[in-house]
Amino acid sequence: MARSNDFWADFRRFLMQGNVIDLAVAVVIGAAFSKIVTSVVEDIITPVILNPVLKAAKVNDLQNLSVNGIKYGVFLAAIINFLVIAFCIFLIIRAFEKAKKRFVRSGEAAAEASATDPAVAAQERLTDAIERLTTTIESQTSR
DSSP states (O other): OHHHHHHHHHHHHHHHSHHHHHHHHHHHHHHHHHHHHHHHIIIIIHHHHHHHHHHHTTOSOGGGOOBTTBOHHHHHHHHHHHHHHHHHHHHHHHHHHHHHHHHHHHHHHHHHHHSOOHHHHHHHHHHHHHHHHHHHHHHHHTO
C-alpha cells in the first residue's frame, strides 16, 4: 500500500511541475492556431492558387478532378496546402530570427554605449582623489 501512495505522490508532483503545465497550454494553443492556419490555407490561399487551374480544366470543384476514381485534385490540394503552410512557417521563423538578431545588436550597442568613456572614468578618479585629499587635509588640520 505504501508503494501505491508513493506512486501517486510522485505522479502528483510530476503533474504540478511547471513544464507539464506549460506543455499542456502549448498543445491547446497549438491546436487552436492549427485550425486558423488550416482555414487560411484551405479557404483563402489554396483557392487563389487553384482557381485559375480549375477554370482551365473546366472543373468547379477539386473533388471532380479525378481519373478512374483516383481523386488527384484532392491530393494536389493537400500538396499545395503543405507547401503553403511550410512556406508561411519559414517566413515566420525568418522574421523571428531577424528580430532576434536586431534585438541582440541593440543590446550590444546599449552595452557599448553604457561602457565608461575614458575621459569620464578619468574625471571620476580625479574627483575621488580630490575628495580623499580633502578628507586627509581636514583630518590633519583638526589635530
